Amino acid sequence: MYKRYKERLSAAMRDYHCVFCTDRDNSTIIEPSEKICRFCGKKEPEVTFNKIAHAIPEMLGNKQYISLSECDTCNKKFSKYEDNLEGYLSISRSLMGLDGKQGIPNFDGSGIKIRHDNGNTIVSASDKNFNVNNKNGTIILSENAKYIPFSVYRILVKIALSLIPFRYLKDFGPTIKWLLNPKDNNEYWKQYADHTYKAQPVSAKGTMRLEPYVAIYIRNNQGADSVLYCVMQITYGSILHQIYIPSPEKDRIIKKSEVKSYLVPSPFEPYITACQKENLSSIEKVTQEGRVTLKGVIEMEISNLDKSVLFAIRNSKDFHECDTEIDDIFIDFYNDMLKIDLIKGGCHFLSSILHILLSEAGIHNELCLGNVRKDGQVFSHSWVEINQRIFDIAISDTNNPILNNLGIIFNNIDSYTYEITSIEYGILSESELVDQTGKKVERMTIGKYFMSCPYGKNFVWEYIIDFYKKRKRFLNIGRLKEKYSEENWIRK
Numbered sequence: 001m002y003k004r005y006k007e008r009l010s011a012a013m014r015d016y017h018c019v020f021c022t023d024r025d026n027s028t029i030i031e032p033s034e035k036i037c038r039f040c041g042k043k044e045p046e047v048t049f050n051k052i053a054h055a056i057p058e059m060l061g062n063k064q065y066i067s068l069s070e071c072d073t074c075n076k077k078f079s080k081y082e083d084n085l086e087g088y089l090s091i092s093r094s095l096m097g098l099d100g101k102q103g104i105p106n107f108d109g110s111g112i113k114i115r116h117d118n119g120n121t122i123v124s125a126s127d128k129n130f131n132v133n134n135k136n137g138t139i140i141l142s143e144n145a146k147y148i149p150f151s152v153y154r155i156l157v158k159i160a161l162s163l164i165p166f167r168y169l170k171d172f173g174p175t176i177k178w179l180l181n182p183k184d185n186n187e188y189w190k191q192y193a194d195h196t197y198k199a200q201p202v203s204a205k206g207t208m209r210l211e212p213y214v215a216i217y218i219r220n221n222q223g224a225d226s227v228l229y230c231v232m233q234i235t236y237g238s239i240l241h242q243i244y245i246p247s248p249e250k251d252r253i254i255k256k257s258e259v260k261s262y263l264v265p266s267p268f269e270p271y272i273t274a275c276q277k278e279n280l281s282s283i284e285k286v287t288q289e290g291r292v293t294l295k296g297v298i299e300m301e302i303s304n305l306d307k308s309v310l311f312a313i314r315n316s317k318d319f320h321e322c323d324t325e326i327d328d329i330f331i332d333f334y335n336d337m338l339k340i341d342l343i344k345g346g347c348h349f350l351s352s353i354l355h356i357l358l359s360e361a362g363i364h365n366e367l368c369l370g371n372v373r374k375d376g377q378v379f380s381h382s383w384v385e386i387n388q389r390i391f392d393i394a395i396s397d398t399n400n401p402i403l404n405n406l407g408i409i410f411n412n413i414d415s416y417t418y419e420i421t422s423i424e425y426g427i428l429s430e431s432e433l434v435d436q437t438g439k440k441v442e443r444m445t446i447g448k449y450f451m452s453c454p455y456g457k458n459f460v461w462e463y464i465i466d467f468y469k470k471r472k473r474f475l476n477i478g479r480l481k482e483k484y485s486e487e488n489w490i491r492k
Contacts, residue, residue: 015227016217037071047071055162060236081155087147153193153280160232174248190281195261197242199275212236226260316418347394351382370492373424380438426492447485
């Protein structure tokens with residue numbers, strides 16, 4: 001994965017340069033000095049500029065980017081395309097909490113209600129409208145929304161041409177005429193709509209965009225001849241789109257079969273879980289079932305591990321039986337650590353605490369330390385093994401986002417795929433650990449390592465006592481220290 005990312009990054013640096021970015025450029029699009037519509041080319045008093053023209057639709061959370069170069073007539077035409085965008089987003093807009101014209105929208109459909117209360121998203125659905133697929137980790141809300149894909153593509157193109165610097169508009173004259181003519185469904189324009197990417201970021205802090213992010217790139221002079229002239233990325237909520245903007249003049253020599261398209265790396269690269277080509281060329285109204293992945297929007301708000309996940313793991317084809325008491329320990333411990341923000345980069349702490357919790361429950365396990373390989377990258381890591389099978393709660397949120405797994409590993413099973421993990425544990429066992437933190441831990445006892453806890457040197461011991469106190473079992477801190485303080489990690 002990392003190799004492919006570097007290849008895309010190298011290609012993007014060769015092919016494109018950024019001409020607009022919302023994280024960098026002014027929020028009010030003022031060019032030129034006189035008030036002229038960038039779409040129809042008309043000036044006052046022939047046209048009026050009384051309406052507030054949002055360069056990015058307000059429904060995507062845009063409150064900042066206002067165009068002063070879009071007349072009221074063009075604004076009215078484009079608003080019709082936005083109806084299709086609303087249908088395309090369906091219930092996702094409400095679930096993502098995008099703040100539109102009327103605030104964060106509630107949703108009241110046939111059998112589904114979504115409302116927002118004090119920062120919480122509350123979903124009510126009948127059995128026929130709500131289904132959880134534990135195997136692939138998808139919540140399906142069966143509310144059908146209708147939209148025309150090609151009209152969705154049009155509004156995305158309109159966003160790009162609302163934000164691109166005025167000096168580039170000369171390259172998009174025919175494109176603007178096409179935008180203004182909703183009946184123009186020529187195949188030429190449709191071929192661009194076939195080169196659309198849609199990506200879904202993972203549930204990690206900082207990936208949810210309540211305000212949209214837009215970056216627009218123009219082809220470099222030294223860019224490959226088969227690369228399209230203009231590309232835009234737009235991210236809102238937990239969704240990233242990439243589209244190519246038609247330019248008949250600049251792309252006139254490029255044949256569809258020769259076009260080389262790829263996802264341009266973005267600031268959200270470490271968080272992207274899946275990316276797929278999306279064809280928005282159809283002019284027929286389609287019905288889209290509202291779908292939200294557990295690892296997408298919802299888990300950004302509800303991050304706790306629950307029993308349904310482990311239930312699904314136990315029902316997976318590759319699962320090997322293990323003590324059911326492990327489930328409760330695993331879930332309660334994970335959620336406790338989540339509350340105090342010790343998950344991120346806490347593999348050595350988490351694994352050693354889990355080791356003691358399991359041991360106190362009479363479950364024999366090994367506290368392991370070694371080199372781990374994920375997607376071709378090797379790093380030092382801690383985990384727990386029971387009967388030579390992996391239990392790892394820290395792999396989902398390492399200090400390096402590129403290395404993060406989408407789920408935890410329970411009994412060798414990945415909670416995101418419900419299949420045996422592809423991560424390789426305990427590789428290069430005869431070699432040194434690859435990072436300094438791992439080498440440091442290798443030379444320490446559990447007791448000494450606990451003393452470096454940011455919450456205090458006795459925090460871990462006191463947590464273990466409280467953990468079992470909730471289970472009506474009372475442990476002694478002196479006995480715990482005596483039993484485990486001098487233990488070392490087992491090098492794998």
